[in-house]
Amino acid sequence: MSDSQIPLPERVRPRDLSEMIGQTHLLGEDAAFRQMIDQGHLPSIIFWGPPGVGKTTLASLLAQAVDRSFISLSALNTGVKELRDVIAQSGDLIVPVVFIDEIHRFNKSQQDALLSAVEKGKITLIGATTENPSFEVNSALLSRCQVYTLKALSEQELQQLLQRAIQQDEFLQSRHLQIEEYEALLQFSGGDARKALNLLDLIASTFEPDQENIITNAVVVKVAQQNIARYDKSGEQHYDLVSAFIKSIRGSDPDAALYWMARMLQGGEDPVFIARRMLIAASEDIGNSNPNALLLAGECFRSVQAIGMPECRIILGQCAVYLATSAKSNSTYLAINQALALAEKTAHLPVPLHLRNAPTKLMKSQGYGVEYLYPHDYPEHFVKQQYMPDELQGTKLYSSARNKREVEAERLQQRRWQQEQQQQ
Incomplete structure (x- = not known):
């Protein structure tokens, strides 16, 4: 395969940590990863961040920085057997760094297969996920890893990335590229370095070599609309x-x-x-x-x-x-939205005394909870009393949809109110 056939993100992938663009909160002076490298220690890690922010590259460079072998796996095509084979082949003296992309796609049994090896130190795990690891990664495995959040690249960082690619890559150099307008490139990439570089490579391939080629917003939009994949799960x-x-x-x-x-x-x-x-x-x-x-x-x-x-x-x-x-109703959706809007405007209103908790004698003496009516002491476990603040009496937030279940619940409530009025 010629160099021009290799995707641009691979052709310009950083060779050491000094070439990384972005993630300064982790790679800057005195930041977490700098301290790890200085100490020669690399714990098991979960990288959480959007696509194209350098999770794979950073994992590889961290392993390189502490002089450890690097094994890259994808959760899409790695089963329990493959995991166990990798763990079995890991050496006793040099602990390999096992990188698993999209680790959130591993099911429980696959994640469990990693647990013992991580706990015993047979491997150093670096997992990458675009999903919240609190929900997607086994809690036992998560507790044995440090979680670090990677951020989408800023506009300035993306511009720096694109300019460096133009300066370093032989194919792009042959196209004599000059980026006159960045807006469309940044919009289509959305902080994703991989997407930005692939789009730049695609645009360059439409130009003739050995002549000055200017990249404008119009050029980017034309190429992108014609060639970007029909389904992009992050776009x-x-x-x-x-x-x-x-x-x-x-x-x-x-x-x-x-x-x-x-x-x-x-x-x-x-x-x-x-x-x-x-x-x-x-x-x-x-x-x-x-x-x-x-x-x-x-x-x-x-x-x-x-x-x-x-x-x-x-x-x-x-x-x-x-x-x-199924039958449909958005009544509770509308009601909670109205309740939140009302709560924002009326957060100063006090809770009525009879609804307040009264854990001390002093509070009881001040009337807290004194006039509260316990519904289970009344027929059909219902008694009419004030639940809203004084200023909001009569406010209606919930209106039932006209479906069988909600109508039945509304009729039950109305019957109880009628019975209460008759008793009075």
């Missing part, structure tokens, strides 16, 4: 597809919901992300019209985490169809 298409998926569920169309889900899965979307979105939809768009939807979506989320692809596609499909064909 605009990602949000368009998940939007279509959720709106199909909300619109009670199971066929469309399955189609958009399949498009995401085919594009390499993280199935846990899809399950998380359905968990939100089960409450936002279905709510108390069918509380079982939230239970099923919650179990789907947990099952997808445990099983992974390809089998979890079945569970995802089942949940999507159930949500799409």
